[in-house]
Amino acid sequence: MQRVLQDEAQRLAEDSFFERPTKLETVQGMILLAAYSEKTWFSIALILRTALDSGLEKSLDTLLSQEKVPRSSLSATMADRQLVWQTRTWLISFTLELDVASGTGRKSRIAEVDVTKLRAFLDYPLSLPADMRTVSIIEIHQLRGHSRVIIENAATIPDIISSELPAIMTRLQIWWTTWDEIHDQNGFHAGAFQRSSLKSMLHYARIFVFCISLARIQRLQPAYANSNPDTIDENVMNLWQSLVTTIMDQLGYLINESSYRYQxxxxxxxxxxxxxxxxxxxxxxxxxxxxxxxxxxxxxxxxxxxxxxxxxxxxxxxxxxxxxxxxxxxxxxxxxxxxxxxxxxxPEQQSGDDRSSSTSYRETADDNANSLLVNPPPPVEAGSNSHDNEGGNRGPTMQSATTTAIKDANIIPTLSNDxxxxxxxxxxxxxxxxxxxxxxxxxxxxxxxxxxxxxxxxxxxxxxxxxxx
Structure with missing residues (x-):
């Protein structure tokens, strides 16, 4: 079956190379091929052009402007269903470009989507629980994009470290808290892939922000770019330690989270x-x-x-x-x-002094590493092995989510088998x-x-x- 689907997707994509596609399935086939290709960046450009030429970018506005909204899937017409398919296909195309761009550390080339419209789509009667993941991904990508602009426009290093960076980390934490609660309210248990992937995205967003912050610091004060690590300013070195701590947390989480490994x-x-x-x-x-x-x-x-x-x-x-x-x-x-x-x-005495100095430096760095991490997510729950993919109850989407409170949590521990x-x-x-x-x-x-x-x-x-x- 997998081979049949792959061949069909290949045929649809090949048919679209030199003529205007007329079917929604063509774009969907191209998405599948690009999503499972190891060098997918350039093929995404063709997908987006095809989607734009097919008018899919207008589908969300068309859906939300309907005068007569179906009450449920039972009363929906084929035109209603087709519009939802078009909207979902466009959002997935959008998400694919954002994911690959961010995963390879590049800038997205697509204009932002209004978050209010995205959340309104979740309340549409024909939306699915899986749409929550798509919308949450778009939101975190756009939040990272805003963070990049803020950091790159910062005038001084203290502005980055003392002001902008803590505020960005707080916004990232709010994003995770909000969407984790939404998934919980819609029947996704704590060990589900949807919720574990949210935490992984949070870790990566922090890594992303730390990297653009350090890059900006280099441009503000080029001396840092060519300095020995032992001579870098303490605050900047603490920023490096925070980056390293987050990277190690990310790697440990990926290794220990069974649902994420399974997918x-x-x-x-x-x-x-x-x-x-x-x-x-x-x-x-x-x-x-x-x-x-x-x-x-x-x-x-x-x-x-x-x-x-x-x-x-x-x-x-x-x-x-x-x-x-x-x-x-x-x-x-x-x-x-x-x-x-x-x-x-x-000499033995000199060697001992060096070891003591090195140990002291590392302990100091470890003590200061978490100063820039604002309330990291809670630790991995041991024994969470279920691989359920979707919750059965949609429940409330956005209204009941807490959007301002930030949960207290600890850095993810290293498990005994590591x-x-x-x-x-x-x-x-x-x-x-x-x-x-x-x-x-x-x-x-x-x-x-x-x-x-x-x-x-x-x-x-x-x-x-x-x-x-």
Whole structure:
């Protein structure tokens, strides 16, 4: 059946390349092909052009302006149903572009949709529980877009760290609280994929904001871009530590959340691509400043992420991440061996002082890491293994959700089975080396997603000094 559907989607897409599509199913077939392609960025442009030429972008306004709204699905006409299908197809096309753009750290090229209209669509009698996820995704993407504009327009570094960043983190927390309650009220249990994916999106949004903040700080004060980590201002270094803490939380959450791992077996490409980008970025940070990250724990989590990406349909993504992981493990082992040799050549008292200083620095950084994280989401619930996809009761959508209260919560703990593996004993003689050797290439380029003139949000790291080989 999967092969039949894939062949049909392929035929519909091919028929649309050189002539104007006349059927809604053509756009839907193109969406399926793009969603499950490992290099989907350029095909999305064709989907959006096809959707626009078919007038799908007008379907939401048309639906909401109906004078006679059906009371239920039983009283709906075929025209009503067709309009809902068109609206849903357009929103999914919109979501696909936003997901791939954000997962690869790029800017979306689509104009924003009015959030009020999106939420009104959820109250339409023919909307489905699955539409809540689509709307919540669009909202978080647009919220991140607003955050990017705010940070890039900030005039000073204190404005970013003390004013704008805490306000943005609060808005992100409100988004998660609101949509988690909405899903709960509509019958989605705490371990459902819909709710676990909300938490994953929150983590990634924080990573996104920290990255654009650090990139903006580099532009405001270029000295930071070429400084040794030990000489960077304490507030900026705390921002780096907050970024690293969030990345490790994200990786730990992906590993420990069963419903999210389960959906990777049939999920489209962009969740895997987002995970791959975060993982490879973390490895680059570990190379730039080893004291920021527990390298053994990071490598262990990165290897587990590789195992998840090994299953179809992500062979190329898995291969790229595995190259980074294997090279990082060998490189870190080589660095540690060099540090051991250096310490052996130093007087015992001096070596002890250095160890004490390093420990003190890391403890101070850990104490300050959470100062920029505003009420992170609650920890993972142990034993949540159900994979239910939809709630049976739609219930209230937006009116009953709390939109101002922010729940108290703790950073997600590291579970007992997350035991670091020892690094490789030596650098293998034959090893494929990733293109990060000079920190001069973007992560997008590593995954074959390079597009001239458009950088990803992770690119700011390559201006940092690389650790000597």
């Amino acid at each position: 990777l077996t049939w999920a489209p490409t962009y969740p895997a691509l987002t995970i791959a980008f975060v993982t490879t970025f973390a490895l680059r940070v570990a190379r730039w400043c080893p004291s920021l990250i527990d390298q053994s724990l990071l490598l262990d989590r990165a290897e587990k992420i590789c195992d998840f990406l090994k299953q179809p349909p992500y062979p190329d993504i898995h291969r790229t991440v595995s190259i980074f992981v294997n090279y990082a493990r060998a490189l870190i082992a080589s660095q540690r061996r060099q540090e051991t040799n250096d310490n052996a050549d130093m 035991v670091p593996r020892p690094p490789l004993s030596r650098l293998p003689e034959m090893m494929e080396v990733p293109n990060w050797a000079t920190m001069s290439n973007s992560i997008a380029d590593s995954f074959g997603l390079f597009e001239e003139g458009q950088n990803d949000i992770f690119d700011f790291l390559h201006t940092m000094p690389s650790i000597p080989q």
